[in-house]
Amino acid sequence: MQVLTERLGFGGLLIAGLLSGCGGGGGGSLSGEVEADLSGTISMESRTRVDLDTADDIRVGLAGDNDSRNTSQALPNSAVVGGYLSSSRGTYNTNTADSFEYFADRVDIYAAELSEGDRINFQVFESPDSYFPVGTLPPQRTLKIVDADTGQEVLILSESTGSLPIIAVMGDGFEEGAYFIELSTSGGAPFRYVLTLASESSASVMNTRYAEPDFLVDEAVVTFKPETVAGQDGLAVAQAMSAAEARHLGGHSWRVRRSAGQPVTALSAQTPEHLRTETLSWIQQLGARADVEVAEPNYIYTAQQIKPDDDPLYSRQWNYPLIQLPLAWQAAPEGGQGVGIAVMDTGLFRNTPSDTGTWHPDIVGNLDFVPGQIMDYVSAELDIDSRWGDQNGRDANPADPGDGKAQSSSFHGTHVAGIAGAVDNTDGVIGVAPLSRILPVRVLGEGGEGNAADLIDAINWAATRNEIDVINLSLGGLGPSQSLESAINSATDAGKLVVAAAGNQGTDEATYPAAFENVVGVGAVDGAGKRSSYSNIGPSVDLVAPGGDASRDANQDGVADVIISTWGTDDGGVFVPGYAGLQGTSMAAPHVSGVYALMKSVDSGMTPDLFFNFLAGGQLTSPPPNQTEYGAGVIDALKSVDAALDGNTSTILAANPSSLQFNGVINEQEFTFAKFPSNANISITSVTDSAPWLIDLDAEAINTSEPVIVSVDTSGLDQSQTYSTDIVIEYSDNxxxxxxxxxxxxxxxxxxxxPEDLDAGRHYVLLVSTDDSRETIAQTVVTASDGQYRFAFDEVEPGEYFLAAGTDMDNNGLICENGEACAEYPVNGLPEKIVIGDEPLSGVTLNTSFRRPTIAAMGVPRYGFEGYRLKTGADDEAELVRQVETNR
Known part of the structure; x- marks a missing residue:
C-alpha cells in the first residue's frame, strides 16, 4: 500500500496518514487504485459553526475576517459556535520540543436574527495554568448585542472574569430583528469559547464540558432490584458483592465499600488517576450484575453558597420586602407554627460542639430534635467532631464542629437555618417562618462536603418522621443519581416537600438534586429581583428567591445585595455566635422552605402535590421576565399564603413536557396531562392554534388520562426559518x-x-494507542464538505487503536479539550477500541460536536480527561497546508 507522510506547521506537526484534495480526506489512496486501511466519515449536529479566525486558521494563513460589523459572520437563529479569542500573541509553555503559538484576535462579530425569549451563552475555556507564566491573569471578555439597523447597543455584559459563562436572555418586550453579537477580550490569557444561541423552549445547550462531580474512591451506591436482598444484613450483602462492607441506606439502596481497612477519600487534583479509573470500572461491573438495578459513584456534594462578604454585617433584610413577606406574616400570623423544616446541611452552631453546648441564640427557640435518633449522618472520613467528644462518624448531635482550622469556618447550615426559621425575639434576624420547627440534620462535613450515601440515608430517615414537613437541601454538585432520586421520591410520597438550591455555576446544565422532578429547584435573584450573576438557569430552576449578589447594589440601598442571617466564628477554637451576609442559591432555597411552612400553618392539608400545582398555575410567584432564568418567577409569600387560604382551589391542567419541539425529522411528539386534584374529572372544551403546519387536534378525541400525539406537516415550509405557535387548551371541571x-x-x-453550511472547523483525526500512554500513532487533517468530514489512513499496522478527531482552535497541541469540537469512536465520551486487521476497514462513522455527553448518557463521570495530544515533529511547512486546503 502507499503511504503519504507530510510535515505540517504546528511548529512542526507530523501528519502521518492520507491527505485528500476533496472533502477533507479520501476513501482510498491518492491514486484511487488501492483501498485505504481505515476510512470513514464524521458527521456533525445541525447548526454547528466555527469562528472564521481561530488560532489554527491564523497559523496556516487561512483565517477569515469577522472582526468588524461589515464582515460579521452570519449565524442561523439557533447555533452552536466554537471560537477563539486572545488579547495578545505568545507561546504556550507546553514542556515539549515543539513550539505552540497563540495569536492576537481581540474581537469576533456574528450576525443573527433574535427574538423574545432567545438566550445567548458565552462560555470560556482556558488551557492549563502551566501553559502560561506565573501571574497570567484570567481572560477578560465582553458580550455585546447591537441592533443591526440602528447601531444601538442593546446589551453589554463586560469585564467578566473567571469560569462562569456570560448569559443573556432576550426578555419580555424584546423587539425581534437582526442583531450583531460581538465577543471581545481586553486582557488576560487566550481562550477557546463556545457561543450558543437557543430559543426559550430549547433544552440545555450548555453541556460543553465533561461534568466531573467528585466521588469517593472505592465506594459505590448500589440499588438492588426489589426483593433480591430482602432480609439480608450488611455482611451478607458485602459477601454477595465480593466487597468488604455494605451499609443499608433505606429502601433497596446500599453503600458498598470495596476495600477494608483503607481510608476512603474524596477525589482531588492529587488523586492518582488509577484510583479513579479502578473505582469507576468496579462500579460498572457492579451495575452489570443481574440483581442490581443501578450502581453509581458515591458522589460528593457541597454547600451551594459563595464566600461570606468581607464587609461589616448589614442591619436590614432587604430580601423579605422583595417577596412581600411582611404582608404574608399578617395573613399567616401562625408564622409556620408546628411545621417541621429539616435543614440538611453542615449542622448548627453550638458554642461548644459537644452535646453540652448552647445553640445559636437566634435559633435555639425553634429547634426540634428526635430523641434517640441519628441527627448527624456525616461519615467518619468527612467528620472531625471526635475532638469535641462525639464519636467520629454518625451520632445524635448535629452540631457544626467547624473545620478545625486557624481561620473561621463556614457555618453554612446555621445561615440557612436562620433564613428558614430564626426566632422572632427582637434580637438579630428573623426567619421566613419564625414559629416553625427547625430540625438540623448534619449531612455536610469538613469543608462543607458530603457524600451521596449519607444524604440518601438521611432523606430515607426523614421520609419516616411525622415531625418533618419540608426538607431543605442547600447543596448540590451530584451526578444524576437514581438512588438519590428514589429516596427523594419516597420522601415526596410520604408528604415531604423537597427544596434544593439550583447551583451557582451560571449554567443551564441540569444540577442535582435540584433538577429532579419531585424537587423544587430554587435559583437566586438580587435586590431588584434580577437573576444573580452566578445563579444557574434552565432545568434546575422551578422558581427563584432572594439569594443576593455581592457585586451589585440593585435595590440602591447603599450596600451590597447579600443575605443577612445567623452565623458564627470559631477562630482559635473559640465558638462565638453572630451574623453574616452571604450570597448563593443556598440562601434562596430556605426562603421557599419557609414560605411552604407558612402555607402549611394556615392549611394543614397542604401537600407537595398541591404546592407544585399552585406553582404551575402561577399562584405562588410574580410573573417572570422569562422562564429560562426565572422558572415560574420570584416566590411571592403573600400570594403563596393566599393560595393556601383559598378553600376552593381551582382545578388545574398541566402538560408534560410543557413545550414541544419539532425539527423536520422528528415530526411527531406526544405529551401527557397532569391534573390537580389528581382525581379531577376534566373535559376538554376546545383546542386552538394559529399555525397551518400544525395538524389540528380534535378536542372531543382527547382523553386527559391518555397521551396526546401532536404532528406537524412540513411540506411547503421554508427550511431556513423557525416556526412557532401555541396550543391553547380550554377545559372545564365536570x-x-x-x-x-x-x-x-x-x-x-x-x-x-x-449540509453545505455546517462546519465544526478543521479536524485532526488520530489513531491513538490503547495503553496508558495514549500516544498518537498516526493522524491526518480533514475539512468539512457537504456537512461531513471524510478521512482515510494508509499503511496502518494491524492492531487495536482508539479513533478520535477534533479541533485545535487555540493551537495548543490538544484536541477534544472542553470547548473544542470532538468525535470519538463509536460514541463521544464512550470510546471503544477499533481493530485494524489485514483487510481494509471502511465505512467507519463518528459524530463531532462542541457539546459533551451528560453523565446519564455515559453512565459514570469522565474524570480528568484532558484531550488527545497531536503527534508533533520538528519541521514547519505550513505552506503545504495552505496548498492542500485551498485546492479542495
Missing part, C-alpha cells in the same frame, strides 16, 4: 368547580441546516 386559566403549550418547528 364537578362544577372553578378552573385555572387555559393550558398553553408552546410549539417550535426548527429545521436542520443545509
Amino acid at each position: 364537578a362544577g368547580g372553578d378552573t385555572a386559566s387555559p393550558l398553553t403549550i408552546p410549539v417550535t418547528l426548527q429545521f436542520g441546516d443545509s
Whole structure:
C-alpha cells in the first residue's frame, strides 16, 4: 500500500496518514487504485459553526475576517459556535520540543436574527495554568448585542472574569430583528469559547464540558432490584458483592465499600488517576450484575453558597420586602407554627460542639430534635467532631464542629437555618417562618462536603418522621443519581416537600438534586429581583428567591445585595455566635422552605402535590421576565399564603413536557396531562392554534388520562426559518368547580441546516494507542464538505487503536479539550477500541460536536480527561497546508 507522510506547521506537526484534495480526506489512496486501511466519515449536529479566525486558521494563513460589523459572520437563529479569542500573541509553555503559538484576535462579530425569549451563552475555556507564566491573569471578555439597523447597543455584559459563562436572555418586550453579537477580550490569557444561541423552549445547550462531580474512591451506591436482598444484613450483602462492607441506606439502596481497612477519600487534583479509573470500572461491573438495578459513584456534594462578604454585617433584610413577606406574616400570623423544616446541611452552631453546648441564640427557640435518633449522618472520613467528644462518624448531635482550622469556618447550615426559621425575639434576624420547627440534620462535613450515601440515608430517615414537613437541601454538585432520586421520591410520597438550591455555576446544565422532578429547584435573584450573576438557569430552576449578589447594589440601598442571617466564628477554637451576609442559591432555597411552612400553618392539608400545582398555575410567584432564568418567577409569600387560604382551589391542567419541539425529522411528539386534584374529572372544551403546519387536534378525541400525539406537516415550509405557535387548551371541571386559566403549550418547528453550511472547523483525526500512554500513532487533517468530514489512513499496522478527531482552535497541541469540537469512536465520551486487521476497514462513522455527553448518557463521570495530544515533529511547512486546503 502507499503511504503519504507530510510535515505540517504546528511548529512542526507530523501528519502521518492520507491527505485528500476533496472533502477533507479520501476513501482510498491518492491514486484511487488501492483501498485505504481505515476510512470513514464524521458527521456533525445541525447548526454547528466555527469562528472564521481561530488560532489554527491564523497559523496556516487561512483565517477569515469577522472582526468588524461589515464582515460579521452570519449565524442561523439557533447555533452552536466554537471560537477563539486572545488579547495578545505568545507561546504556550507546553514542556515539549515543539513550539505552540497563540495569536492576537481581540474581537469576533456574528450576525443573527433574535427574538423574545432567545438566550445567548458565552462560555470560556482556558488551557492549563502551566501553559502560561506565573501571574497570567484570567481572560477578560465582553458580550455585546447591537441592533443591526440602528447601531444601538442593546446589551453589554463586560469585564467578566473567571469560569462562569456570560448569559443573556432576550426578555419580555424584546423587539425581534437582526442583531450583531460581538465577543471581545481586553486582557488576560487566550481562550477557546463556545457561543450558543437557543430559543426559550430549547433544552440545555450548555453541556460543553465533561461534568466531573467528585466521588469517593472505592465506594459505590448500589440499588438492588426489589426483593433480591430482602432480609439480608450488611455482611451478607458485602459477601454477595465480593466487597468488604455494605451499609443499608433505606429502601433497596446500599453503600458498598470495596476495600477494608483503607481510608476512603474524596477525589482531588492529587488523586492518582488509577484510583479513579479502578473505582469507576468496579462500579460498572457492579451495575452489570443481574440483581442490581443501578450502581453509581458515591458522589460528593457541597454547600451551594459563595464566600461570606468581607464587609461589616448589614442591619436590614432587604430580601423579605422583595417577596412581600411582611404582608404574608399578617395573613399567616401562625408564622409556620408546628411545621417541621429539616435543614440538611453542615449542622448548627453550638458554642461548644459537644452535646453540652448552647445553640445559636437566634435559633435555639425553634429547634426540634428526635430523641434517640441519628441527627448527624456525616461519615467518619468527612467528620472531625471526635475532638469535641462525639464519636467520629454518625451520632445524635448535629452540631457544626467547624473545620478545625486557624481561620473561621463556614457555618453554612446555621445561615440557612436562620433564613428558614430564626426566632422572632427582637434580637438579630428573623426567619421566613419564625414559629416553625427547625430540625438540623448534619449531612455536610469538613469543608462543607458530603457524600451521596449519607444524604440518601438521611432523606430515607426523614421520609419516616411525622415531625418533618419540608426538607431543605442547600447543596448540590451530584451526578444524576437514581438512588438519590428514589429516596427523594419516597420522601415526596410520604408528604415531604423537597427544596434544593439550583447551583451557582451560571449554567443551564441540569444540577442535582435540584433538577429532579419531585424537587423544587430554587435559583437566586438580587435586590431588584434580577437573576444573580452566578445563579444557574434552565432545568434546575422551578422558581427563584432572594439569594443576593455581592457585586451589585440593585435595590440602591447603599450596600451590597447579600443575605443577612445567623452565623458564627470559631477562630482559635473559640465558638462565638453572630451574623453574616452571604450570597448563593443556598440562601434562596430556605426562603421557599419557609414560605411552604407558612402555607402549611394556615392549611394543614397542604401537600407537595398541591404546592407544585399552585406553582404551575402561577399562584405562588410574580410573573417572570422569562422562564429560562426565572422558572415560574420570584416566590411571592403573600400570594403563596393566599393560595393556601383559598378553600376552593381551582382545578388545574398541566402538560408534560410543557413545550414541544419539532425539527423536520422528528415530526411527531406526544405529551401527557397532569391534573390537580389528581382525581379531577376534566373535559376538554376546545383546542386552538394559529399555525397551518400544525395538524389540528380534535378536542372531543382527547382523553386527559391518555397521551396526546401532536404532528406537524412540513411540506411547503421554508427550511431556513423557525416556526412557532401555541396550543391553547380550554377545559372545564365536570364537578362544577372553578378552573385555572387555559393550558398553553408552546410549539417550535426548527429545521436542520443545509449540509453545505455546517462546519465544526478543521479536524485532526488520530489513531491513538490503547495503553496508558495514549500516544498518537498516526493522524491526518480533514475539512468539512457537504456537512461531513471524510478521512482515510494508509499503511496502518494491524492492531487495536482508539479513533478520535477534533479541533485545535487555540493551537495548543490538544484536541477534544472542553470547548473544542470532538468525535470519538463509536460514541463521544464512550470510546471503544477499533481493530485494524489485514483487510481494509471502511465505512467507519463518528459524530463531532462542541457539546459533551451528560453523565446519564455515559453512565459514570469522565474524570480528568484532558484531550488527545497531536503527534508533533520538528519541521514547519505550513505552506503545504495552505496548498492542500485551498485546492479542495
